[in-house]
Structures are given as structure tokens and as C-alpha cells.
Amino acid sequence: MKYDLVISGPAVLPEGLVEDCWIAVSGGKIAAIGTGTPADAAQSHHVTNGVVIPGVIDGQTHACSAGGLLGIRSTTRSAIAGGVTTIVDMPYDNPNPLNSTERLTAKIAAIQEHAYSDVALYGTVLPGQTTEDIAPLIEGGIAAFKISTFESSPTRFPRIATDQIYSIFSALADTDIPLGVHNEDQEIVRSLIAKAKTEGRNGLAVHSESRPPAAELAATAQFLELGAAIGAHAHIVHLTTPRGYQLVDHYVADGFRATGELCVHYLWFDPETDGEVLGARMKVNPPIRPGLIEPLWREVLAGRVAFVSSDHSSWPIDNKFTPSIFDAGAGVPGLETLLPAFYTGAEQRGLDAAVLTVQQLCERPAKFFGLWPKKGAIRLGADADLAILSKRSQVWNSERAHDELRWSPFDGRAFSVTVSRCYLRGALAWDGEDVINVPGSGQYVPRGKTSWFEHK
Ligand SMILES: [Zn+2]
Known part of the structure; x- marks a missing residue:
């Protein structure tokens, strides 16, 4: 043959x-x-x-937060050049997030027209929306749901209150579908930002101070407890401290379905050494904390990190260099740096870089999003x-990147x-020089039947 x-x-x-x-x-x-x-x-x-290695599955991207569904085109082209064959895209599309089967249908059509890589999808539920749309979205192949405890935009990225989180968890309890959360406490962050603005303070360090670990961990703990009380899968989409992963681990040890994800920039940057040079280029939420690069690598090695993603954000640079740090977009581009950055970081620490990369960037996200065994392994x-x-x-050098953004905290x-x-x-x-497939080569990948906790 x-x-x-x-x-x-x-x-x-x-x-x-x-x-x-x-x-x-x-x-x-x-x-x-x-x-x-x-x-x-x-x-x-x-x-x-x-x-x-297997094609990478980037478990957290924001392809459409700036330019709408057309963002799938440049984001997936960048993915392919970065060895990422499947992205799992977040629901916070501009202007309207993916919260209904109509919007799912529209996004699948955009994937069929524009995608260079395969795409799996997160869905969401908006404030005041009933849980009626959840089952049809699952039927439509949604890989996971995501909400936020902090309002980044009243329409695109709203805050979901605890009573609604409770009902969403209830609607998901009998399924394998994780509910992911952007985990920051709104009252703490808003009051600290207001205080910093009143005092006329500005800059990356003030951004970090206004979003302290307490705001992140309080939102995390409440979310984990709600998920445990209802018996649903609670997933924290970024934890920036070892304490966060250890909290998740307590819930797992108690028999609950809980997971925490890490993004590669938390393994590479430190505001004390990089903040002055990078400024808003390393503004992400929750912020990158000082002195935690090595402790976070230890969390990866301890198996407490579900998987590592890029959290790619498609912000143009003029959305980063605003006069006030508080107006700058949060997030960084990352599809072409995820794989070489994770591999390099692992190798620098004397780890088995190829095997660890495949576990964290391929196998584990495939299992997490129900894409295993179709994806994530040779x-x-x-x-x-x-x-x-x-x-x-x-x-x-981000000039070489295929995301049309032309900036990166990894430059140099x-x-x-x-x-x-x-x-x-x-x-x-x-082929190492050019992306040689065409828009529409990528496909929508619905969630399959396998679930994360079966594989543990
Ligand atoms: Zn994100």
C-alpha cells in the first residue's frame, strides 16, 4: 500500500x-x-x-475581540506559522459575544470562509440571559463555556453575578462541559483603580497594584466553591500564583471537578526586570506578578496546571499605548511564540522539553476540550x-509574524x-517561510465525547 x-x-x-x-x-x-x-x-x-510533534492546540485565543469575526483570518494564519493546528477561541467577539446558536452558526460560517487552522469554540451566557441556550450550544459542539467575574466591557465582556454563575453551573452539572472563568473581584479592582486615578498615578506597576492577588484569589475561591457545591466542572482560565493552583488542587483532592490553566507569558516575564522596558506591552489581566516565574514552572512540573495556552489577544499596538495604563487593552499576541517559548523555557531548566511541550500544549488541551483522540497525539x-x-x-521579531499586529512582548x-x-x-x-494553505482550509471542530476527568 x-x-x-x-x-x-x-x-x-x-x-x-x-x-x-x-x-x-x-x-x-x-x-x-x-x-x-x-x-x-x-x-x-x-x-x-x-x-x-502533534500540532499544538492553543486552548485560549481571542481572535475576534478587536476586528470581529474577520479576526479568524489573521489569527489562524499566525497559528499555522506557529505550529498551532487548532485554536480554542474565546466567546468575547466584537461587537457581540457567542451566546446563541445564531451566533454559533455565524462563527462557524466565518471559520469555513477564513480559517487557516482548525477552530474549536467557547460559548458564553450574558447577564440576565436564561440557561435555555446552553443545551443547544452543547448540541452544536461548543467545547466549553466562559464567563467573567469582572466587567471588561458591558456588552462584549460583561460581569456575571454569583446567582447567575450558580444557575449556569446547575445547567452544566450533568455534562462534561467545563465552565471557565476570568477570575478577578470587581469591587476590589474598581476601587483600587479609582484610588490610583484620584492620586494621579500611572504605569504598569500601578496597574498591577490595582489588581492584587487577593482580588484574583477571592474570585477564584468563590467560583471553585460554587462549582463544587453544584458538582460541575469549574475551570480557572488563568491563575498567576502557585497559591491559585494549590487551591484548585484541594478541590480535586476532595473529589470535585476543578482545573486551572496557565498562559506562557507568566512563565517568561517578571514586572521587576521587564516592566520598565515593556510597559503596556506586558499588561495582561490578571497581571504578571513579581518573582513567580520559577514557582510557576514548579506548578507545571507538579501536574497542578491543566495545560498551558497563549491567551492570544488581537489588539493593535495603538490600543496598548494609551496615555493612561488603565485604558490600554489587556492581553498580548502569542500564537507564533507559544510553542518556541514554552519549549525554550523547559529546555533552559534542564527538563525534557519535547515531551513536556507535547503534554502541556497538545495532549492535555486535547483531552480538556474533548478533542482527544482525534487531536493532540501522533x-x-x-x-x-x-x-x-x-x-x-x-x-x-514580530515583524515576521503573520498576525498583522507587528508587536510582541517576546521581541528580542x-x-x-x-x-x-x-x-x-x-x-x-x-513550510518555514510562508503559510501555503488558504483561508477555509481550517475547519470547525466540535467537542467530542471524551472528558478531562475520565482521563485523570
Ligand atoms: Zn483570555
């Missing part, structure tokens, strides 16, 4: 790194895996000085989504690897 494609070289399989591996593809799926002399195929590619029958990492160092940072190829369902999509 002659396959469509065979890729040979070192590869990370679910059981670990296999040096002398080959992966054969037919009809966009992985059809055979072996070692030694590769099987016969119409096309072949041999990897030297690099490693083949195994028989899975989609042939593959990224090739070359052991070629690079200094990041050295990565030990480069994404030299990316295949989406067996088709070469990124």
Missing part, C-alpha cells in the same frame, strides 16, 4: 520520544506508524536536527496535524527552536 505522505525522523508519540520513527498519512489521517525504513508514499519528508486514526520543530535558534527574546513545518490534516500548511 502506498500512502499519501510519510514523515520520518525523531517524533514524540504518546509513549515518549522515538528517535527512528516514521509516520504515514492517508486521507488526512495517521494511517501507520513505524520505525526503521519508512513505508512507501507519494511524498516524503525526512527530519534532521529536529523533532516531529497515534493511529488521529488527524495528521503535525508540527516540526527544528533545533535552530532564533531571536523573535532568543528561542532555541524554530517551527520549520506545519501540516494540517496531512496537508503542508507552513
Whole structure:
């Protein structure tokens, strides 16, 4: 039998790194895996000085918060160039968030028209909305729901009060669907921002002070307890301190469904050393805290981090450099830096970088969002989504990025690897120089049947 494609070289399989591996593809799926002399195929590619990994699943992106649904185009093009074959996009689209089957239908149509990578979706519920739309959205393949305890925008990114969180958890309790939260206490943050403004203070450090760990942890604890009381899956979409992961772990130890996610910028930046140079370029919510890079890596290694994501935000730079830090958009671009940054950080700490990267960026998000075993692993029958990492160092320059944003907090940072190829369902999509697939090559990926807690 002659396959469509065979890729040979070192590869990370679910059981670990296999040096002398080959992966054969037919009809966009992985059809055979072996070692030694590769099987016969119409096309072949041999990897030297690099490693083949599953395509990355970026579990948190905001493709449409600035330019609306068209943002899928540049975001997924950037994804493909970064070795990310599936994004899980947040619901806070401009101008209207994804809270109904009508908006789900519109977003799927936008994916079919614009996407270069595959896309799974979060949905949300707006203030005052009943839980009636939840079941049809799940039926439509929504991978997870997300709400916020803090109002970033009254219409696009509103605050959901505790009584409504209680009813959303109740509607999800009998399902495998996680409810994610942006975890900051509105009253604490608003009063500290008002105080800082009255005192005429400005700058990144004041932004951080106005959103202290207490605001993050209080919102986290309340959300975890509501989820536990109702028996639903409570997920914190970013925890910035080890204490946050340890809180989650207490709930898991008590038999509740609780998880916490980390974003790669918390593993790379420290306001004490980087804040002066980066300023609003490293403004994210909740803020990056001083002195926590190494403690957060320890949380990853302890297994208390569900998975690592980019939290890619599609803000143009003029939305970052506002006169007041409080008006600057929160969030950073990150689809082309997630994979090399996580790998490099792991390698710098003497860890098994390839295996840890596959666990945190591929396998775990696939299991979390019900995309396993179709996505997230090099195994028989899975989609042939593959990224090739070359052991070629690079200094990041956002001018080269494909997100149309032209800025990044990672500018000037050295990565030990480069994404030299990316295949989406067996088709070469990124050749190391150009994105060579086209808008509409990407597909909507509905949530499958597997759930996170079965896999624990
Ligand atoms: Zn986010």
C-alpha cells in the first residue's frame, strides 16, 4: 500500500520520544506508524536536527475581540506559522459575544470562509440571559463555556453575578462541559483603580497594584466553591500564583471537578526586570506578578496546571499605548511564540522539553476540550496535524509574524527552536517561510465525547 505522505525522523508519540520513527498519512489521517525504513508514499519528508510533534492546540485565543469575526483570518494564519493546528477561541467577539446558536452558526460560517487552522469554540451566557441556550450550544459542539467575574466591557465582556454563575453551573452539572472563568473581584479592582486615578498615578506597576492577588484569589475561591457545591466542572482560565493552583488542587483532592490553566507569558516575564522596558506591552489581566516565574514552572512540573495556552489577544499596538495604563487593552499576541517559548523555557531548566511541550500544549488541551483522540497525539486514526520543530535558534521579531499586529512582548527574546513545518490534516500548511494553505482550509471542530476527568 502506498500512502499519501510519510514523515520520518525523531517524533514524540504518546509513549515518549522515538528517535527512528516514521509516520504515514492517508486521507488526512495517521494511517501507520513505524520505525526503521519508512513505508512507501507519494511524498516524503525526512527530519534532521529536529523533532516531529502533534500540532499544538492553543486552548485560549481571542481572535475576534478587536476586528470581529474577520479576526479568524489573521489569527489562524499566525497559528499555522506557529505550529498551532487548532485554536480554542474565546466567546468575547466584537461587537457581540457567542451566546446563541445564531451566533454559533455565524462563527462557524466565518471559520469555513477564513480559517487557516482548525477552530474549536467557547460559548458564553450574558447577564440576565436564561440557561435555555446552553443545551443547544452543547448540541452544536461548543467545547466549553466562559464567563467573567469582572466587567471588561458591558456588552462584549460583561460581569456575571454569583446567582447567575450558580444557575449556569446547575445547567452544566450533568455534562462534561467545563465552565471557565476570568477570575478577578470587581469591587476590589474598581476601587483600587479609582484610588490610583484620584492620586494621579500611572504605569504598569500601578496597574498591577490595582489588581492584587487577593482580588484574583477571592474570585477564584468563590467560583471553585460554587462549582463544587453544584458538582460541575469549574475551570480557572488563568491563575498567576502557585497559591491559585494549590487551591484548585484541594478541590480535586476532595473529589470535585476543578482545573486551572496557565498562559506562557507568566512563565517568561517578571514586572521587576521587564516592566520598565515593556510597559503596556506586558499588561495582561490578571497581571504578571513579581518573582513567580520559577514557582510557576514548579506548578507545571507538579501536574497542578491543566495545560498551558497563549491567551492570544488581537489588539493593535495603538490600543496598548494609551496615555493612561488603565485604558490600554489587556492581553498580548502569542500564537507564533507559544510553542518556541514554552519549549525554550523547559529546555533552559534542564527538563525534557519535547515531551513536556507535547503534554502541556497538545495532549492535555486535547483531552480538556474533548478533542482527544482525534487531536493532540501522533497515534493511529488521529488527524495528521503535525508540527516540526527544528533545533535552530532564533531571536523573535514580530515583524515576521503573520498576525498583522507587528508587536510582541517576546521581541528580542532568543528561542532555541524554530517551527520549520506545519501540516494540517496531512496537508503542508507552513513550510518555514510562508503559510501555503488558504483561508477555509481550517475547519470547525466540535467537542467530542471524551472528558478531562475520565482521563485523570
Ligand atoms: Zn483570555
